[in-house]
Amino acid sequence: MAVPDRRLSETDARLEGLRMPEGGWAAPARQDALARVQAMGLPQRRDEYWKFTRPDTLAQVEPPKAGLFHSDEAPMYDGIDRLRIVFVDGVFDAAQSDDLALEGVSIERLAEVGARDIHWAKDLYGTLEARGQVPVARPFAALNTAFAEDGVLIHVTGRPSRPINLVYMHQSESSDAILHNVIKVDAGAEATILESGPAAARFNKCTEVDIADTGRLHMVRSQGRDHERRAVTHIFARLGAESVFKAFTLTMNGVLTRNECVVELTGDDAVAHVAGACVGDGDFHHDDTVFVTHDAVNCESRQVFKKVLNNGATGVFQGKILVKAGAQKTDGYQISQSLLLDGDSQFLAKPELEIYADDVACSHGSTSGAIDEDALFYLRSRGVPEGPATDLLTLAFLGEALDEIENRDLAEHLLERLNNWLARRR
Amino acid sequence: MLEIKNLHVKLEEEDKQILKGVNLSVEAGKVHAIMGPNGSGKSTLSYVLSGRDGYEVTEGSATLEGTDLLELEPEERAAAGLFLAFQYPVEIPGVGNMTFLRTAVNAQRKARGQDEMSAADFLKEVRARAKDLKIDAEMLKRPVNVGFSGGEKKRNEILQMAMLEPRMCILDETDSGLDVDAMKLVSDGVNALRSEGRGFLVITHYQRLLDHIQPDVVHIMANGQIIKTGGPELALEVEKNGYADILNEVA
Numbered sequence: 291m292a293v294p295d296r297r298l299s300e301t302d303a304r305l306e307g308l309r310m311p312e313g314g315w316a317a318p319a320r321q322d323a324l325a326r327v328q329a330m331g332l333p334q335r336r337d338e339y340w341k342f343t344r345p346d347t348l349a350q351v352e353p354p355k356a357g358l359f360h361s362d363e364a365p366m367y368d369g370i371d372r373l374r375i376v377f378v379d380g381v382f383d384a385a386q387s388d389d390l391a392l393e394g395v396s397i398e399r400l401a402e403v404g405a406r407d408i409h410w411a412k413d414l415y416g417t418l419e420a421r422g423q424v425p426v427a428r429p430f431a432a433l434n435t436a437f438a439e440d441g442v443l444i445h446v447t448g449r450p451s452r453p454i455n456l457v458y459m460h461q462s463e464s465s466d467a468i469l470h471n472v473i474k475v476d477a478g479a480e481a482t483i484l485e486s487g488p489a490a491a492r493f494n495k496c497t498e499v500d501i502a503d504t505g506r507l508h509m510v511r512s513q514g515r516d517h518e519r520r521a522v523t524h525i526f527a528r529l530g531a532e533s534v535f536k537a538f539t540l541t542m543n544g545v546l547t548r549n550e551c552v553v554e555l556t557g558d559d560a561v562a563h564v565a566g567a568c569v570g571d572g573d574f575h576h577d578d579t580v581f582v583t584h585d586a587v588n589c590e591s592r593q594v595f596k597k598v599l600n601n602g603a604t605g606v607f608q609g610k611i612l613v614k615a616g617a618q619k620t621d622g623y624q625i626s627q628s629l630l631l632d633g634d635s636q637f638l639a640k641p642e643l644e645i646y647a648d649d650v651a652c653s654h655g656s657t658s659g660a661i662d663e664d665a666l667f668y669l670r671s672r673g674v675p676e677g678p679a680t681d682l683l684t685l686a687f688l689g690e691a692l693d694e695i696e697n698r699d700l701a702e703h704l705l706e707r708l709n710n711w712l713a714r715r716r
Numbered sequence: 717m718l719e720i721k722n723l724h725v726k727l728e729e730e731d732k733q734i735l736k737g738v739n740l741s742v743e744a745g746k747v748h749a750i751m752g753p754n755g756s757g758k759s760t761l762s763y764v765l766s767g768r769d770g771y772e773v774t775e776g777s778a779t780l781e782g783t784d785l786l787e788l789e790p791e792e793r794a795a796a797g798l799f800l801a802f803q804y805p806v807e808i809p810g811v812g813n814m815t816f817l818r819t820a821v822n823a824q825r826k827a828r829g830q831d832e833m834s835a836a837d838f839l840k841e842v843r844a845r846a847k848d849l850k851i852d853a854e855m856l857k858r859p860v861n862v863g864f865s866g867g868e869k870k871r872n873e874i875l876q877m878a879m880l881e882p883r884m885c886i887l888d889e890t891d892s893g894l895d896v897d898a899m900k901l902v903s904d905g906v907n908a909l910r911s912e913g914r915g916f917l918v919i920t921h922y923q924r925l926l927d928h929i930q931p932d933v934v935h936i937m938a939n940g941q942i943i944k945t946g947g948p949e950l951a952l953e954v955e956k957n958g959y960a961d962i963l964n965e966v967a
């Protein structure tokens with residue numbers, strides 16, 4: 291009978307090694323979050339929400355080592371005018387960062403302003419994360435809120451002329467980084483946040499997003515190509531009336547990635563698009579877990595996820611649309627598709643709809659398939675060799691996800707990266 | 717130019733012989749037509765020549781200007797100058813028609829050791845060829861063949877042929893699905909490409925197409941073999957009397 295509670299002991303061991311920043315406006319939120327993660331415990335392999343993805347290397351005390359990836363490709367978003375904020379293994383690097391002053395937005399670092407008594411982020415820090423713990427527990431996010439020492443606090447008050455690029459560099463093979471970002475978008479304001487880089491051997495990132503009525507936020511991230519890196523990330527977004535939130539994630543490589551995105555549409559006529567494209571070759575496990583709650587009238591949500599898997603790579607999609615009673619005229623769409631380039635790769639999908647309103651249009655679909663042989667032969671018969679023809683069809687497959695990126699220059703930039711990735715594998 | 721000798725082909729998956737000793741030789745500058753009942757093996761012949769999977773050559777040979785076609789990958793056959801206008805052109809969602817064409821043109825140029833065509837030259841060329849075939853700019857932008865009508869797909873095949881300038885063109889029922897005007901457009905497109913150095917193998921069920929594209933030689937295929945070869949008058953005979961007489965004559 292005496293089954294030792296592994297969850298408890300493992301959670302304790304993990305938390306013991308972490309240091310909580312003391313004092314300041316975030317202290318109560320950190321304490322609450324600590325209580326939450328202690329009560330929930332870190333995920334275990336048999337947990338329903340983790341049945342497709344093993345949490346152990348994300349939860350264990352030390353991260354497995356991750357070698358550094360050297361590339362001669364230009365930095366991500368090269369050629370796009372942007373404000374860069376650089377973290378190396380989770381530590382802010384002032385020398386490589388730009389001046390944080392930009393019209394229409396205030397950008398501060400958690401580590402720098404965390405000790406103050408008052409700050410606008412106090413209402414949000416840990417608040418949206420806590421809301422997102424129901425009905426499904428997300429213990430890594432609570433751990434993040436409790437222990438993150440740094441991150442950025444972005445208050446968008448106008449329309450900044452340049453996107454803000456959070457650059458997460460990785461330089462140490464055994465780094466374990468925790469960053470917590472808060473983004474608040476005022477009414478009528480609009481900004482684009484770019485993220486790039488592998489960040490660390492193991493990265494736990496939590497981003498809380500609060501968009502006021504009529505605000506707009508675009509997020510585009512690319513998760514670094516280091517093969518052995520691991521990441522568990524969360525986005526918690528709350529949308530006001532007529533606001534727009536669009537988030538796109540490109541993932542190339544990475545031995546383990548769990549990206550959770552929790553969106554709450556709380557104001558009428560709001561729009562949320564969450565999309566992702568990933569390509570994995572070999573030792574690659576990529577999990578998109580999305581939870582969209584419609585709690586207002588006439589909102590639109592889209593989830594579009596495409597995964598290209600090769601040489602035994604694994605893709606996971608857990609996506610849910612919850613339409614609360616009263617959320618009439620909801621338009622919810624969800625598609626997850628995988629392209630399996632070999633017989634050893636697998637795609638595990640769990641699409642879910644839960645609807646308590648009667649006047650809604652929700653659809654979801656999930657497919658898994660190989661390259662279309664007829665299309666491949668057609669291309670080859672026109673003189674395109676098998677490799678490039680396969681790549682062309684692969685990019686076409688991913689295209690539907692990249693179409694979700696509103697800025698076409700950015701979409702083209704990512705497409706080019708994907709094309710290079712594919713070409714290198716030929 | 718195209719030499720097919722005693723070609724025997726069976727399905728890879730099952731024990732079914734489809735071509736049972738095809739002999740055919742198309743000379744440069746000539747147009748050969750193949751007619752024959754449904755299921756006689758015409759499309760199979762065109763697929764085997766262009767290198768589609770699923771067939772096994774059990775005997776015989778096929779060469780293009782002396783090069784053994786059967787040894788080559790499909791793209792190498794294309795680079796060697798072979799082109800097949802498909803009976804059922806394939807839809808490719810997500811790949812723009814223009815991208816498809818440019819990729820194909822440049823891939824073949826690369827295979828032949830030529831420089832890529834500049835974007836401007838390519839655009840000019842496509843526009844001119846498309847105009848002749850009444851293919852509008854919108855159709856060029858759309859994904860390959862997706863949502864195209866039957867006739868639009870066939871015109872798109874001829875556009876590809878015109879851009880790729882192959883030496884040996886096989887047209888598999890390019891006339892099916894075409895209205896009278898489109899038939900004229902497509903035939904004009906084919907006729908414009910007729911030249912001394914280029915051979916054509918035109919598979920059709922109807923004399924109608926051969927009124928526009930006048931063949932030098934007409935073959936009748938039945939049950940996996942060429943059973944009769946003659947001049948243009950053979951097509952007229954089929955049009956009038958069907959295949960019964962010819963089949964009886966051979967049997």
Ligand SMILES: Nc1ncnc2c1ncn2[C@@H]1O[C@H](COP(=O)(O)OP(=O)(O)OP(=O)(O)O)[C@@H](O)[C@H]1O
Pocket residue numbers: 727734752753754755756757758759760761770803
């Ligand atoms: N992959 C395949 N699997 C099964 N049967 C096949 C396959 N390919 C061809 N066949 C069979 O081979 C025979 C010849 O087919 P093919 O398509 O070459 O005929 P065709 O002369 O082009 O006919 P049509 O005039 O109707 O186009 C038919 O009986 C067809 O069913």
Ligand SMILES: [Mg+2]
Pocket residue numbers: 758759760803888889
């Ligand atoms: Mg046929």
